[in-house]
Amino acid sequence: xxxxxxxxxxxxxxxxxxxxxxxxxxxxxxxxxxxxxxxxxxxxxxxxxxxxxxxxxxxxxxxxxxxxxxxxxxxxxxxxxxxxxxxxxxxxxxxxxxxxxxxxxxxxxxxxxxxxxxxxxxxxxxxxxxxxxxxxxxxxxxxxxxxxxxxxxxxxxxxxxxxxxxxxxxxxxxxxxxxxxxxxxxxxxxxxxxxxxxxxxxxxxxxxxxxxxxxxxxxxxxxxxxxxxxxxxxxxxxxxxxxxxxxxxxxxxxxxxxxxxxxxxxxxxxxxxxxxxxxxxxxxxxxxxxxxxxxxxxxxxxxxxxxxxxxxxxxxxxxxxxxxxxxxxxxxxxxxxxxxxxxxxx
Numbered sequence: 001x002x003x004x005x006x007x008x009x010x011x012x013x014x015x016x017x018x019x020x021x022x023x024x025x026x027x028x029x030x031x032x033x034x035x036x037x038x039x040x041x042x043x044x045x046x047x048x049x050x051x052x053x054x055x056x057x058x059x060x061x062x063x064x065x066x067x068x069x070x071x072x073x074x075x076x077x078x079x080x081x082x083x084x085x086x087x088x089x090x091x092x093x094x095x096x097x098x099x100x101x102x103x104x105x106x107x108x109x110x111x112x113x114x115x116x117x118x119x120x121x122x123x124x125x126x127x128x129x130x131x132x133x134x135x136x137x138x139x140x141x142x143x144x145x146x147x148x149x150x151x152x153x154x155x156x157x158x159x160x161x162x163x164x165x166x167x168x169x170x171x172x173x174x175x176x177x178x179x180x181x182x183x184x185x186x187x188x189x190x191x192x193x194x195x196x197x198x199x200x201x202x203x204x205x206x207x208x209x210x211x212x213x214x215x216x217x218x219x220x221x222x223x224x225x226x227x228x229x230x231x232x233x234x235x236x237x238x239x240x241x242x243x244x245x246x247x248x249x250x251x252x253x254x255x256x257x258x259x260x261x262x263x264x265x266x267x268x269x270x271x272x273x274x275x276x277x278x279x280x281x282x283x284x285x286x287x288x289x290x291x292x293x294x295x296x297x298x299x300x301x302x303x304x305x306x307x308x309x310x311x312x313x314x315x316x317x318x319x320x321x322x323x324x325x326x327x328x329x330x331x332x333x334x335x336x337x338x339x340x341x342x343x344x345x346x
Contacts, residue, residue: 010051018047068103070094070317071123071131075110075140080233084260085288086306087134090156093310094132101318103129116141124149129321132156132313137204143170152320154313158206158333171320172333173312175304177207177285180338181214184255184283184302187340189218193253193281197226199240199265201257208232211257211285226251230261237261241268252280253346259284259291259301266295266345281346287338297344304338312336 012030016023021040028036029044036044047053072094074081081087091105098105106128108119123131123146130152133142138160146153155172188196198215201208208229216222225247228240237256241264244251256262262284266276274280276297284292287303312334319332 010053012053014051015044015047015053018051019043068101069128070098070103070105070314071108071128072105073108073110073119073123073131073133073142075133075135075137075142077111078109081109084232085290086232086258086260086286089288089306090134090310093307093312094314095310096307097311097314097318101314103318110142116145120145123151130154130317132317135205136160137202152317154317154320156309156313158210158335160206170333171316173309173316173336174207174333175309175336175338177210177338178214178217180285180302180304180340181211181255181257182217183338183340184285184300185215185218187300187342188253188255188281188283188346191253191281191346195226195248195251196222196253196255197228197244197248197251198222198255199228199230199237199244199257199261201230201232201261203229208257215255230257232258232261234260234264237264238268239264241265245272245274254280254282256282256284259286259288259299262299262301263291263295266299270296277344277346283340283346287341292341292343295345300343300346301341302338303341305336309334309336 012023012026016026019026019040021044025036025040026044029041072091074087076087094105108122110116110119131146132154133146134156136142136155136157136159143159153170155170156174158172158174159170185196185198196219198212200212203209203212212227226244228243230236230240237258237260240261241254244254245268254265256265262282265282269276269280269282276282282299284299284301286306287301292299292301316332316334
């Protein structure tokens, strides 16, 4: 009998007593610090489980100077975030890494300009150890905000800003968008297609610009009427395809800058009496099997490791915040390779 009432929360001392170690040894294990024998650490973990011990986060933060919380900031409307499987895959990868590091995420959405002060106040309030930022546009104020706060941050996708002018450096994780687009368009050329169009993403985002540049690497003389701007949504892809067909009914292939937009493209082509791939070949971008495989016909696409990029973002952030074993806090960036996945659409 310990004398502790059933309603009382187990304490660090209770864990130490049950494991037969000192309070400081338990504290070292709970905070991920070294110099504890494997046997003692195992006894402590067993005692924690049996007693149902939950650390006092406030006290732990005072010792470690960490909140074990990461802000995930997405500059997208809520309806897109929860409809587009791209974001679900990215967030899944982030969550996997956070679980391994004993941290949690706080999701913050920016849908309107008025959201920036609210998000800025939260980020600057000492609630999180760092931030992962997605879907930034040209002239987005978030990079300057986090730099001014001194908050560690990693960007999802190559930003339009950087340290070339001596300003702050930003770590980011991105796919090789330009090379992936180049591979897709080169394949369409190899098929003998002569009127190859493209539907871009929003051209105030670096990924969309890089994919358009990859298209132009292969087809530098492509006329403007074969290029239409989309918005990475199903309806955006459909609207852009209608526009392309109205401009150029004899096009015979289209490279689409996202799988979700490509689903809209396939729908429009069927509605307007075009056969895929006999009349028009279609290649998307993202490698989202949940979208690409069930389409009619199954969609060829450029695959990027979306979950892996989410994990990499979290790892880079943990290096800056000191969570990870490596204490190299200099911002670094990672460009991951893409690969062309061919199905029946091209």
